[in-house]
Amino acid sequence: MLALYYYPGNASLLPHMMLREIGAEFELRLVDRGQNAQKSAEYLKLNPSGRIPVLVDGDLVLFETAAIALHLADKFPQAGLAPALGTSERAEFYKWMIHLTNTPQAEYRAWFYPHEHVSDEAAAPAVKQASSERLNRMFDVISEQLGDRTWLLGDRFSAADLFLFMLIRWGRGMPRPPRSLPNLNALAERVLARPAVQQAIDAEGLKAPIF
Missing domain, CATH: 3.40.30.10 (Glutaredoxin)
Structure with missing residues (x-):
């Protein structure tokens, strides 16, 4: 198992x-x-x-x-959480998975743990602020790429949407949370409505606001 x-x-x-x-x-x-x-x-x-x-x-x-x-x-x-191997859709899926892990997910480290990035604790707030600004720009780019599509891959739901949902959730305490971008909020709402996602949230005991 x-x-x-x-x-x-x-x-x-x-x-x-x-x-x-x-x-x-x-x-x-x-x-x-x-x-x-x-x-x-x-x-x-x-x-x-x-x-x-x-x-x-x-x-x-x-x-x-x-x-x-x-x-x-x-x-x-x-x-069906990823398109078929060897297709252009699969390549797009890889693009999003790698982008999400290399860019916003990695950047959140500085937002949540700014003390890890400084030798002087007094500089930690500035690191956190700069990280917040970078995350804002990253989510702006994701929002522009998503546009008015239902999912990151267009009409097809994939694991990339679950990944983005998690990252939107992580930013709920930011000065400008990702959910403030209307199309990211709408995608997160669609993911949240999925029964499997509800089951995971319930099993982990996550409380509102979810994102």
């Missing part, structure tokens, strides 16, 4: 939502960040970087959120 090491609302939310969409049997294994469990010797054997999530699939132990998402899309093609 698949096992997902998670913490509520963390990057593990993406593969958790995907597993619910797929309808696969899996076990959720809580990594209690409140107790710094992600830095425990036991967890570091799974992911030496000490970050969440990790997916265990038989003998495969996989970390990195985007890698887990791509593995699940490939392992369960019948779920």
Whole structure:
């Protein structure tokens, strides 16, 4: 059976939502960040970087959120969370998955943990402010690319939309949250309405406002 090491609302939310969409049997294994469990010797054997999530699939132990998402899309093609291999639509899917993990997801590190980017704690607020401004520009670009389409791939729902939903959710406490962009808000509402997403949110005990 698949096992997902998670913490509520963390990057593990993406593969958790995907597993619910797929309808696969899996076990959720809580990594209690409140107790710094992600830095425990036991967890570091799974992911030496000490970050969440990790997916265990038989003998495969996989970390990195985007890698887990791509593995699940490939392992369960019948779920339709990615277009067919070798198609231009699949290339567009890769583009969005890589962009989301390399650009806004990576930038959130400076927003949430500005102290990691300075040697003088007094500079942390400036790092956070600059990160907020960069995130605003990133979401502006995503909004422009999305336009009035239903999903990032047009009429086709994919794991990329779940990824974007998670990133929109992470920005709910920003001075200008991503949901303030009407088309991003509309996409997030469409994702939130999906039964599998509701199941993941309920299982993790996430409370309103969701995004």
